[in-house]
Amino acid sequence: MRRKAWLFNMDKKKTFVEDIDRSIYDIRNEDRYSYKSDKGLTRDIIIEISKQKNEPKWMLDFRLKSLETYENTALPTWGPNLDDLDMDNIVTYVKPDTEMKGTWEEIPSEIKDTFVKLGIPKAEHEYLAGVGAQYDSEVVYHSIKEELVKQGVIYSDMESAIRDYEDIVKEYFMKLVPPNDHKFVALHGAVWSGGSFVYVPEGVEVDIPLQSYFRSNSPGAGQFEHTLIIVEKGAKLHFIEGCSAPKYSVTNLHAGCVELYVKEDATLRYSTIENWSRNMMNLNTKRAVVDKNGSIEWISGSFGSKVSMLYPMSILKGEGARSEFTSITFAGKGQILDTGTKVVHSAPYTSSTINTKSISKGGGQAIYRGSVTVTPNAHHSKSTISCESLMMDDISVSDTIPVLDIMNDEVEIGHEAKIGKISDDTIFYLMSRGISEEEAKAMIVRGFAEPIAKELPLEYAVEMNNLIKLELEGSIG
Amino acid sequence: MNNELIKIIDLYTSTTENKEILSGLNLTVNKGEVHVIMGPNGAGKSTLMNAIMGHPRYEVTAGRIEFEGEDITELKTDERARKGIFLSFQTPEEVPGITVEGMLKGARFAATGEPVRSIRFRKEMKEKLDILQFDESYATRYLNVGFSGGEKKKNEVFQMMMLNPKLAILDEIDSGLDVDAIRSVANGINNYMDEDKSLLIITHSNKLLDYVKPDFVHILMDGRIVKTGDASVAKEIIDNGFMEYKEVVDL
Numbered sequence: 001m002r003r004k005a006w007l008f009n010m011d012k013k014k015t016f017v018e019d020i021d022r023s024i025y026d027i028r029n030e031d032r033y034s035y036k037s038d039k040g041l042t043r044d045i046i047i048e049i050s051k052q053k054n055e056p057k058w059m060l061d062f063r064l065k066s067l068e069t070y071e072n073t074a075l076p077t078w079g080p081n082l083d084d085l086d087m088d089n090i091v092t093y094v095k096p097d098t099e100m101k102g103t104w105e106e107i108p109s110e111i112k113d114t115f116v117k118l119g120i121p122k123a124e125h126e127y128l129a130g131v132g133a134q135y136d137s138e139v140v141y142h143s144i145k146e147e148l149v150k151q152g153v154i155y156s157d158m159e160s161a162i163r164d165y166e167d168i169v170k171e172y173f174m175k176l177v178p179p180n181d182h183k184f185v186a187l188h189g190a191v192w193s194g195g196s197f198v199y200v201p202e203g204v205e206v207d208i209p210l211q212s213y214f215r216s217n218s219p220g221a222g223q224f225e226h227t228l229i230i231v232e233k234g235a236k237l238h239f240i241e242g243c244s245a246p247k248y249s250v251t252n253l254h255a256g257c258v259e260l261y262v263k264e265d266a267t268l269r270y271s272t273i274e275n276w277s278r279n280m281m282n283l284n285t286k287r288a289v290v291d292k293n294g295s296i297e298w299i300s301g302s303f304g305s306k307v308s309m310l311y312p313m314s315i316l317k318g319e320g321a322r323s324e325f326t327s328i329t330f331a332g333k334g335q336i337l338d339t340g341t342k343v344v345h346s347a348p349y350t351s352s353t354i355n356t357k358s359i360s361k362g363g364g365q366a367i368y369r370g371s372v373t374v375t376p377n378a379h380h381s382k383s384t385i386s387c388e389s390l391m392m393d394d395i396s397v398s399d400t401i402p403v404l405d406i407m408n409d410e411v412e413i414g415h416e417a418k419i420g421k422i423s424d425d426t427i428f429y430l431m432s433r434g435i436s437e438e439e440a441k442a443m444i445v446r447g448f449a450e451p452i453a454k455e456l457p458l459e460y461a462v463e464m465n466n467l468i469k470l471e472l473e474g475s476i477g
Numbered sequence: 478m479n480n481e482l483i484k485i486i487d488l489y490t491s492t493t494e495n496k497e498i499l500s501g502l503n504l505t506v507n508k509g510e511v512h513v514i515m516g517p518n519g520a521g522k523s524t525l526m527n528a529i530m531g532h533p534r535y536e537v538t539a540g541r542i543e544f545e546g547e548d549i550t551e552l553k554t555d556e557r558a559r560k561g562i563f564l565s566f567q568t569p570e571e572v573p574g575i576t577v578e579g580m581l582k583g584a585r586f587a588a589t590g591e592p593v594r595s596i597r598f599r600k601e602m603k604e605k606l607d608i609l610q611f612d613e614s615y616a617t618r619y620l621n622v623g624f625s626g627g628e629k630k631k632n633e634v635f636q637m638m639m640l641n642p643k644l645a646i647l648d649e650i651d652s653g654l655d656v657d658a659i660r661s662v663a664n665g666i667n668n669y670m671d672e673d674k675s676l677l678i679i680t681h682s683n684k685l686l687d688y689v690k691p692d693f694v695h696i697l698m699d700g701r702i703v704k705t706g707d708a709s710v711a712k713e714i715i716d717n718g719f720m721e722y723k724e725v726v727d728l
C-alpha cells in the first residue's frame with residue numbers, strides 16, 4: 001500500500017527531533033507590508049484587492065457577487081458563539097513586502113527566517129516534492145521538483161494559476177464550495193487571497209508529498225487562502241497543509257477554502273496540522289468530490305485557536321468511491337473546537353470511515369459534529385464511524401453530535417462513540433514504573449493519539465506529539 | 478548494618494469512601510528475603526500493596542512505611558518506584574497506543590535520566606524475554622492491550638526484570654497461569670533475585686512456591702497480620718483454609 005511506502009521512506013531517516021519550543025510558532029515579526037487594506041469590508045476594499053492582484057474581470061465580478069451574498073447571509077444559528085468576531089475590525093488583505101520568489105535566498109530575511117524556524121526549507125530538502133509558503137495574504141515562495149513538471153504536474157500559487165491556467169481555474173474555482181454555502185465561504189469568495197493550485201494529470205502518481213504552509217503574521221488580519229486540487233483519473237497525490245500564527249491580543253480570522261476534485265480511480269491524501277494561536281477564529285471550509293472508485297483520505301490535526309469550526313466534507317459521487325477521515329482535536333483552556341466531518345454517499349457501493357479523537361483540558365470544549373447522508377440510490381454503501389474523547393479533568397467538556405440521514409435500506413452503518421475521563425488507575429500503573437505523573441498523562445494521551453500519528457509522515461507525527469506535549473504542559477498562551 | 482528493606486509500622490488505611498481496610502498492620506522485610514502473604518478474598522492484601530506503592534485512593538490514616546530507613550509514606554508513587562519498589566498488578570492496566578518497549582524506555586529514562594540506547598535496550602529485553610519464554614513480539618505490542626490474562630502476568634514479570642527493583646511485590650502473579658507459564662515466570666523471578674533483593678508475594682496457591690522458596694509466610698485477615706511462620710504455614714492453609722484463623726480473629 002502507498003501509505004506504507006511513505007512511512008517506510010520517512011522511517012529510514014530516523015529523525016529524532018528534540019522537543020520543539022513554542023516560541024517557534026510565536027515569532028512575531030514587525031507588521032511590514034507593501035499594501036494593507038483598511039479594516040472592515042466594503043466594495044471599494046474588494047475592488048482595490050482585485051486591482052492589487054491585477055486580476056481578470058470575471059474574478060472581480062465573482063468577488064463582488066460574493067460580497068453581496070455575504071451581506072445577505074445570516075450567521076449560523078448553531079455551533080460556538082462568534083461574538084468575538086467583528087468584521088469591521090478585520091483587515092482582509094495584507095500584501096507582504098516581497099514578490100513571490102523561487103529561491104529562499106531572495107526572500108527578505110525576516111520572512112525567510114520564520115519559515116526556516118518552522119522547518120519548511122529543511123522539509124523541502126529532505127522529503128517533499130514541492131513547497132508553497134504563504135505569508136499573510138500572499139504566497140512568497142513556491143517550488144516543485146523538475147521530474148514532476150516533466151510529468152505534467154502543476155503546483156503553483158493560486159494567483160499565478162489564474163494567469164497561467166485560467167480555463168482550468170475558471171471551470172473549478174468555488175464550484176464545489178459555492179459562495180452561497182454559508183456566510184464565511186461567501187466572505188472567502190469576496191476576499192480570498194493566496195493558496196495553492198495542484199493539477200495531477202491522468203495516471204501520474206506523485207510519490208513524495210507536496211506541502212503548502214500558511215503563516216499569518218499581521219495582527220487583526222484575516223487569512224483567506226484558497227486551495228484547489230485536481231487529481232485526474234488514476235492519479236495519486238499526498239498533499240500536506242500546515243498553518244500557524246503568533247499570538248496577539250486582537251482577534252484574527254482564518255477563513256480558508258479547500259476544494260478537492262478526485263477523479264475516477266484517483267487517490268488523494270490530504271493531511272493538515274493546524275496550529276493557531278489562541279486569538280484566532282478559525283472558520284475553515286474544506287470539501288472533496290470523489291468519482292468512481294476514487295478515494296479521499298483526510299488526516300486532520302486541529303490545535304490552537306479560540307474557536308474552530310471545521311467540518312471537511314466528502315461527496316462520494318461515483319460508484320465505489322471511498323472516503324477515510326481521521327482527525328484529532330485538542331481543546332485547552334478557553335477554547336471551543338467544534339470539528340467533525342460530513343459525508344454524502346450519493347452513489348452505490350460507496351464507503352466511508354470516520355475516526356475522530358478529541359482531547360480536552362483545563363475547561364476546553366471539544367465537540368464532534370458530523371453527518372453521514374446516504375441518498376436513495378446509494379445502495380450497498382457502508383459507513384463506519386468512531387468518535388473517542390478523552391477529558392483530562394472534570395472541568396473540560398466533550399460532546400458528540402452525530403447526524404445520520406439514511407435514505408436507503410441496503411446499507412451498513414456502524415457508529416461508536418466513547419467519551420471518558422483519563423483513568424487514575426492507568427496513571428497509577430505507569431507511575432508505579434517510575435514515570436512521573438506528568439509524563440504518565442502525556443504517555444496516555446500520546447497513546448490515545450497514536451492511531452492518528454501513525455497516519456502521518458514521521459516528521460509530522462513528531463510535530464503533532466510535540467504540540468500535544470505543549471498543550472498538556474499548558475505552555476501555550 | 479541494618480538489613481531492613483521495608484518496614485511497615487502500625488498501618489491504617491481507608492478508602493476515599495472512609496472504609497477502613499488495614500487496621501494496624503506491621504510487617505518487616507529484610508534484604509534477600511522472600512515473604513508470602515496469604516489471606517481470604519477481600520482481606521486487604523491488594524490494598525496493602527497499593528498502599529506501599531502509594532495509590533492515592535488508599536489513604537494512610539495512621540502509621541508509616543519505611544524503605545531503607547526512610548519514611549516514604551508521603552512520597553508520590555513514581556518516587557517510590559524510583560527508590561526501587563515494583564508492584565506487579567493483580568489486574569494490569571491496558572494502555573492503548575503505547576508499546577511495552579516504549580513504556581519501559583520511558584521508565585528507564587525516568588530512573589537514570591540518561592537517553593536509552595535502543596540497540597542495547599533491545600538486546601537486554603531479548604535476554605529477559607527468552608528466560609520467560611515470552612515471544613519478542615510482545616515488546617512491540619501496545620501495553621497489555623489484547624493480552625490474555627496469563628500474558629499480562631508474564632508481562633508484569635518482564636517489566637520487573639527490566640526495571641530490576643530492590644523490592645518486587647507480586648500480587649497473585651500465579652493466578653491464571655498454565656503449568657508451563659508458572660515455570661517460566663518462576664525462572665524469571667529466580668533470575669531477578671539475589672541476596673540484596675526481596676520479594677513480597679501474594680498468592681492463593683502453592684504453585685509458585687514449588688519454585689520460589691519463601692522464608693516467611695504471613696496470614697493477613699481483617700486488615701492485620703494474624704500469623705507469621707515458615708513455608709509450612711502455606712501448606713497448612715492450602716490444605717485447611719482460613720477457618721482456624723477466623724476463630725482467632727473473632728475472639
Ligand SMILES: Nc1ncnc2c1ncn2[C@@H]1O[C@H](COP(=O)(O)OP(=O)(O)OP(=O)(O)O)[C@@H](O)[C@H]1O
Nearest residue numbers: 492494496498517518519520521522523524525534
Ligand atoms: N476503592 C475501594 N472502595 C471501596 N472498597 C474497596 C476499595 N478497594 C478495596 N475495597 C475493599 O477493601 C477490601 C479489601 O480489598 P483487597 O482488594 O485489598 O482484597 P484482597 O485481599 O486483595 O482480595 P483478593 O484475594 O480477592 O484479591 C475488600 O472488601 C474490597 O471490596
Ligand SMILES: [Mg+2]
Nearest residue numbers: 522523524567
Ligand atoms: Mg487482591
